[in-house]
Amino acid sequence: MARSTVAVISSMFLVGLLLGPLIFLINFSGLSLSLSISDIAAIKFTFVQAAYSATLSTVLAIPVAKALLRQKFWGKSFVVLILGAPFILPVIVAVLGLILVFGNNGIVNNFLNLIGLDSIKIYGFWGVILAHVFFNLPLAIRILLQAFNDMPGEQYRLVSSLKLSSAQKFLVLEWPVLKKVCPGVWAVIFAICLSSFAVALTLGGGPKATTVELAIYQAFFYDLDFSKAAQLALIQIVLVFSVVFASQFIVKPKTVFGLDIKISNQNPSNFQKIMDTSVIIVTLLFIFIPILVIFFYGFANVFFLPFSVFKAAILSIQIAILSSFLSVFLGLCLTTNMGEMFGSLGIAISPIVMGAGTFLMLKNFGNPYLLAVPVTAIVNALVSLPFVIRILKPSAVEIRTEFENLSLSIGLTGIFWVWWVYLRRLKRQIGFSLGVASALSMGDLGVIVLFGSGEIATLPLKIYQLMGSYRVDEALASALLLSLLAFGSFAFFDKLGRIL
Amino acid sequence: MIRFEDVIIKIVDFQLAVNMTLPKGFTSVVGQSGAGKSTLLSSLSGHRALTSGKIFVDETRIDLLPSNKRPCSIIFQDFNLFPHLSIVQNLNLVCGNKFFVSESSREKIKKVLEKVGIVELIDRLPSEMSGGQQSRAALARVLLQRNPILLLDEPFSALGPNQKSELIDLVDSLSKEQDISVLLITHDPKDVRQIAGHCIVVKDQTVLGPFETSEALDEDGPLKGYL
The missing domain is CATH 1.10.3720.10 (MetI-like)
Structure with missing residues (x-):
């Protein structure tokens, strides 16, 4: 499949994800x-x-x-x-x-x-x-x-x-x-x-x-x-x-x-x-x-945090992994000028709006809280997408220019080209963008406030709840844990991109 | 046999007209810088579209085929190997299984690397090899591709005279062994003299020839002033 076709399909998918909830919200409410x-x-x-x-x-x-x-x-x-x-x-x-x-x-x-x-x-x-x-x-x-x-x-x-x-x-x-x-x-x-x-x-x-x-x-x-x-x-x-x-x-x-x-x-x-x-x-x-x-x-308190904080941390890690991989996958498909334009829509469309529209859409099919994790991961992925594209695109364009003749001359196209050239040449940028996307998702306090509850809470939401109930020591220790997770996930993926 | 029939290639205000039939064997492509030698080869390999005309290889029309379906292999001046892949991985790209290097592919690759004399470098990265060794690896890939036409776009110009001469001899012998027609762009008279065959001259937006190399090198031959 030509890269322009991939970019068009990904852009359409993206526009659907970004505008779908908004259109639904408008339809729903008048x-x-x-x-x-x-x-x-x-x-x-x-x-x-x-x-x-x-x-x-x-x-x-x-x-x-x-x-x-x-x-x-x-x-x-x-x-x-x-x-x-x-x-x-x-x-x-x-x-x-x-x-x-x-x-x-x-x-x-x-x-x-x-x-x-x-x-x-x-x-x-x-x-x-x-x-x-x-x-x-x-x-x-x-x-x-x-x-x-x-x-x-x-x-x-x-x-x-x-x-x-x-x-x-x-x-x-x-x-x-x-x-x-x-x-x-x-x-x-x-x-x-x-x-x-x-x-x-x-x-x-x-x-x-x-x-x-x-x-x-x-x-x-x-x-x-x-x-x-x-x-x-x-x-x-x-x-x-x-x-x-x-x-x-x-x-x-x-x-x-x-x-x-x-x-x-x-x-x-x-x-x-x-x-x-x-x-x-x-x-x-x-x-x-x-x-x-x-x-x-x-x-001082990080080792004495309640279990609910660690449960929230695990949920944050899961969402960060899902969202960063989705964001980088979309980013890799959108490293063209048109793709960058559509990918940047994530800056303009509010995560809260995306979350609210999705929430109402899902309500027709069942309990939207059950889908809190995938929805939060998708919205977080779209929020970090503009940054991911900015990291990936310059090198992706360079790779296409540099190796176009050689690739064509030996018939290396499509998925094989992606496997042998695109992913391998871009691995440092992929690692870096995975790091940025996972850190941004880890610290996000956006759409989760709509879907979140006492049962389903990411670590940032948990900290917000602890602050609201004046449990300052626990909030501070949780904040330290969150910082370590955000910086740690960034460092981990960035390093992975360098050593693989 | 390669036949260019009323071929016109236009690039902005540059135009190249080609109407010729090339016999099998070794053909040198000569002409001044910017005359259109690389454009000619690109049109044959499918990297450059024709404005009009047709190209045939043994009576099969090829100009409508995408570059990867044409019966041509090409070696460029540089960027002939992917720098992040080892030689065996580079060569595996033209073998059957394209996701992993299978044992049978490795054996096949070893055999062609033996032919070009660098079998011991099979797992090296291109950056760990000399320019001449890299050219040999690119040549090995051509042998694996098994295409009847090989296009050489000044691939050895960065090498020393001895290495270059060795490689041209190697190309000559391998092409004869595998019945491959070769088109070599060169600026060096030694290259043209080294290979008995034909030559064509790209001049004044058109292609002249083919000429017998020995005749073309005569004092009043068409190569006068180009080498």
């Missing part, structure tokens, strides 16, 4: 287009928090990326590498960590009280922003750092030979990069934050801090107003699609090419060295203290 005051407030909050989160993350990333570019120190590549950690850190764990640091009795507030200042509040608008910056600042830093690194060494050499002032250097060297890259970074973070659910569920809520995604959940779960859920779901899709579409015009391709001459491009002054070091240290503390406190506080 769509009315009236927005209440709270709906408008949710839309406004969604936009405002996404705009604040994207702006703060992008602006704060600039000095950090510049500092990392300028300074050379032992372990720098490791620091850049672990800046990727928040991406696979389960949201519920990060939220717990942020509460321990910035919450009412957290480290920061205790210090502020000690010096006679007022406490800061983590719940509500600023809590949501803080969590979003925590997740997206490292992403922005990595993209900007890459853009600065991509600048040809010749330009630095030319500028240093002209003996320009700092302001002139900024205008000549950095401003063109920032002007080109920052809008794209902002748009990506804005789109991610538009779909925020778990952060809003745990740190937001209430009329002043509800995202559209959270409003869908509330309409579905608490109000049983399926019509409203469907209506909000459509609004959410239009919002995210508009941003994704607009970002196509904002993100500009690389246009400056040099001869790849690697030269020492920066000679920072002592003052600059001190400032850069401070910026890097503060950023690392901001990102890693919330993770480290989870390890510190959770470690």
Whole structure:
């Protein structure tokens, strides 16, 4: 079967999975287009928090990326590498960590009280922003750092030979990069934050801090107003699609090419060295203290957790395995431009909507709770699919180009080509994407909140339930267990892809 | 016998016209860079579609067949072996069972590797072999394919003169042994002289020949100025 046929069939399957539940939800409820005051407030909050989160993350990333570019120190590549950690850190764990640091009795507030200042509040608008910056600042830093690194060494050499002032250097060297890259970074973070659910569920809520995604959940779960859920779901899709579409015009391709001459491009002054070091240290503390406190506080109780937590952990592992393999399978079928376009739909369509529609569909055939595991696995797979395709596609395209003539000349096509060439050449990327997909699924607190119950709970849901019943010690220990599982599954699959 | 009948191949503003019949045996393909030598071979192997015309091999029309159904094997300048597969796995791709290397396939592969002189390298990866050894492995695969036509798109150009000469001799003897017609693209006069046979010249968007190699190499022959 030709790869285009595979991509078309997979895309159709995917569209069915993504749009089927939504269409069912609309059919089931009948769509009315009236927005209440709270709906408008949710839309406004969604936009405002996404705009604040994207702006703060992008602006704060600039000095950090510049500092990392300028300074050379032992372990720098490791620091850049672990800046990727928040991406696979389960949201519920990060939220717990942020509460321990910035919450009412957290480290920061205790210090502020000690010096006679007022406490800061983590719940509500600023809590949501803080969590979003925590997740997206490292992403922005990595993209900007890459853009600065991509600048040809010749330009630095030319500028240093002209003996320009700092302001002139900024205008000549950095401003063109920032002007080109920052809008794209902002748009990506804005789109991610538009779909925020778990952060809003745990740190937001209430009329002043509800995202559209959270409003869908509330309409579905608490109000049983399926019509409203469907209506909000459509609004959410239009919002995210508009941003994704607009970002196509904002993100500009690389246009400056040099001869790849690697030269020492920066000679920072002592003052600059001190400032850069401070910026890097503060950023690392901001990102890693919330993770480290989870390890510190959770470690004591991790061996004394109740059986129900381990049962939830086993369920999370099962779902992660199912969803990561499904996601990578679909990703391997969709490594074409058309496939990538359809695969990216997963970003725009809310997991809660997919879950809600599926729930109602399954209700016609029996008890939907019995299918909680496969449904959660499928939805998680679709959520991680855009990232999986982004990992697999560049290498897949390269393999097809590089080996096309040889493969055709010996008649190696179809399933045999997949077996001998595609899978073997892609094994590192497959391992990496399995790792990312399994870690994302492991930490997901999305669709499971619809299907979950006392009996069926994944580990993130269990932690949410423990937090809700103020069993903080058990929640912290469970969060540690979840972090270990998320990072462990990522490391396991990534390593597997390298050694096989 | 290979017959090109009113063949036209257009690529953007480049066009190649071919109308000729090639006899069995060894044929050198000569012409300046960009003249269309590789295009000619690609059209025969099915990697490049014809704009018009027909190609016959022994009265069987082949230009409508997909590349893997054509009676041609091809060795390129590079990328002749999959770098992540051992030699036995590479060669097994043209044997019966395509998922695993069976014992019978291994024996078959051993025999052809003996013919090309690298049987001891059967389990090596291409990266663990020299350029000449890799070319021999690619040649062994051609023998397994058992196609009546072998197309050589400058496969030995990166090798030293001695290695190249050895390999051309090997191709010559094996092709005679297995009754394979060979088309070899080359820029080296030594290659053309080394093999008694025919040659064709790709020039001014058309293909001239075939000529007897000995005549073509004469002072006033058609190869003057190309070698």
